[in-house]
Amino acid sequence: MELTDRHIVVTGAAGGIGSALVRSFVEEGARAVVVADRDPQGAQAVAGELGAGALAVEFDAGSESSVRELIATATDANGPIDIFISNAGVGGMGGGPVEATDEAWDEAWRVNVMAHVWASRALLPEMLARGEGYLINTASAAGLLTQVSSLIYSVTKHAAVSLAEWMSIEYLDQGVRVSCICPQGVRTPMLERGMEEAAAAAALSAGGLIEPEQVADAVVAGVREERFLILPHENVAEFMARKGTDPERWMRGMRRLVAGARSAAD
Secondary structure: OOOOOOEEEEEOOOOHHHHHHHHHHHHOOOOEEEEEEOOHHHHHHHHHHHOOOEEEEEOOOOOHHHHHHHHHHHHHHHOOOOEEEEOOOOOOOOEOOOOOOHHHHHHHHHHHHHHHHHHHHHHHHHHHHHOOEEEEEEOOHHHOOOOOOEHHHHHHHHHHHHHHHHHHHHHHHHOEEEEEEOOOOEOOHHHHHHOOOHHHHHHHHOOOOEOHHHHHHHHHHHHHHOOOEEOOOOHHHHHHHHHHHOHHHHHHHHHHHHHHHHHHHO
């Protein structure tokens, strides 16, 4: 799908990957972009930078009513949505089932998984009726591999990938494209927080750290080619192949990485 003359909505767009995405879409000739974020001032600043074709909307990814209100607002302002990128996400608490609270699980599940479900629920009837549309979920390489420092993040991102895969199988032949963005280490505030733990820093750095603008470039290319998995870090595909070919060896390697990183930090 070409981006020229398209109406595109991006959530979590006040900074990081989201703001890089909307900037790239404007450069590619999008007709209208919606900058949605829980930080209204940040969203307004990005939209103001982009010009008359950009609309800022305050948005809570953890609320179905907010997802529906965003879609209604965007549609009222610019007509049917061509591409919806459910990009907002939270890191969740670090640690495993002992450390993670039910409250942290609930927030991460709503934002990292259910926000994608709610957007699809609201958009699919219209997209299927006109035989065209594009749903894109931002997940993570953690959804294909594992985030060693945070069980919550790893589980919810795996769920986001699985959801996108199911929808692509079900709806592609009816005209609705689906992609899943799975970067590894990207220089954002969320990454900086994650890098505070030694094992997480080692895993996130394994594929090299990239800038949000590099993710945006990969997404533009991936959308144009309508690729299901958009991998800004090309070596993630190699890691996936290793994991799938010999999972026991992969797990041993991950255990060594974790143990080595934590030993070095002590």
